[in-house]
Amino acid sequence: MEKYEISLVGVGGQGILTAAELLAKCAMLDGHNVRVGEIHGMAQRGGIVQSSVRIGKDVYGPIISEGMADLIIGFEPVEAMRGLSFASEKTIVLLNEHIVYPTVVSMGKAKYPDMDYIKSSIKKFTSKLYSFNAMDLALEAGAAITMNLVLLGAAFKIGNIGLNKESMESIITSTFPERFKKTNLKAFNLGYDYFK
DSSP: OOEEEEEEEEETTSOHHHHHHHHHHHHHHTTOOEEEEEEESSGGGTOEEEEEEEEETTOOSSOOOTTOOSEEEESSHHHHHHGGGGOOTTOEEEEEOOOOOOHHHHTTSSOOOOHHHHHHHHHTTOSOEEEEOHHHHHHHHTOGGGHHHHHHHHHHHHSOOOOOHHHHHHHHHHHSOHHHHHHHHHHHHHHHHHOO
């Protein structure tokens, strides 16, 4: 693998930093150089979280340049739109349709854009949009908290990441406590199998 750049965007509490860590561990297990960076504001209170995973021989810093992401994993729809500065026509966007309403929307002081508007905004940057509700599959796996694993599974299927699925399954097995392994692996595989 020459270089592969992944941007993960969403809000605090969605497991973005864990997902980035799992991707980095998987890349290292597969023998790749990897760099991880993160930006988060009030992450524990639902604030913006953006993490980058850069994989490749000549990758030295953790920051993805504008328009250079190969894959954007949008954990939350509006935050996926905010992350489009990293997109170009080559970028694959994996969009989770599960909405986390910002406080201003919950208070009635702002309106949340509809999904058609969000998708059309993404398609102005790239036609490579894959969209689904990852929360539905997380609940099917047995725990809402596994939504990040569902998204990772889908990313492995559609993202051309170049990492081994078996390596990621091994990382999931070795990272989480015994009582969570089965549910997390199920979530990952439900995400992987969603896009045919």
